[in-house]
Amino acid sequence: MDSAEMKANAIAFMTEFSSGDRVAAWRRTTGDLTWTMNQHTIPKGELAVFDRAAYDAMVASSGDLFPQGITIEVTDAVAENDRVMLEARGHGPLSDGRVYANHYIFTFRFRGGLICEVAEYLDTAYAQGMLAFTIEAPGREEA
Numbered sequence: 001m002d003s004a005e006m007k008a009n010a011i012a013f014m015t016e017f018s019s020g021d022r023v024a025a026w027r028r029t030t031g032d033l034t035w036t037m038n039q040h041t042i043p044k045g046e047l048a049v050f051d052r053a054a055y056d057a058m059v060a061s062s063g064d065l066f067p068q069g070i071t072i073e074v075t076d077a078v079a080e081n082d083r084v085m086l087e088a089r090g091h092g093p094l095s096d097g098r099v100y101a102n103h104y105i106f107t108f109r110f111r112g113g114l115i116c117e118v119a120e121y122l123d124t125a126y127a128q129g130m131l132a133f134t135i136e137a138p139g140r141e142e143a
Contacts, residue, residue, distance in 0.1 A: 001113045003079035010084040010108045011074050013115060018072035018090075022056060030116040037120045047119075065131055067094045070100065085107040090122070100130050 001009070009028055016025040035055040037048045050058065070092035078085045084107070102122050103122040109117035 001110060003084075006008050006082075006108070006110050007077045007079040009110075009113075010079075010086055010106070010115065011077060013108070014072050014074055014076045014086060014088065014106065020072060022059070026052060026056070028115055030111060030114045033116055033118065035120065036103045038122070039124050058069055062079070062131075065094055067095050068093055072104065084110070094130070098130065100127075102126055102130075 005117060007043040013025045013028045016022070016028075031052070033052045035050045035052070037050070039048045044047060070090050073089045073091070074086050075089060076087040086104075086106040086108070088104045089101065090104055091099065093099055107117075107119040108115050
């Protein structure tokens, strides 16, 4: 898979995922995909790491926050070697009528033509304030 194909695949994944067609999006990934997120409530700047099932469950559990879904609009894309970086804006009306709007950087790593790693970076303080929703890393125990 060349850089242009990887870029198109990453953009298609985000389009499918944000439109609610997670089944189609997951078909573009390996079974052992990992999804890493920054999260300001995790001590010492650690990252939350999810497998595919755990990330999908976390997204599904937040569905009541966005009754009309959240749209991820890709504004830039760069691909090199086995990686794609997407700059994006996420926006959508919340259940209380406010509009959520955040900026994202996503990095994708490909293996065998499929996405095997995603890293998601966003303004977590803004997200926490708007959503009152804390992302918990799977298997993380409170200290």
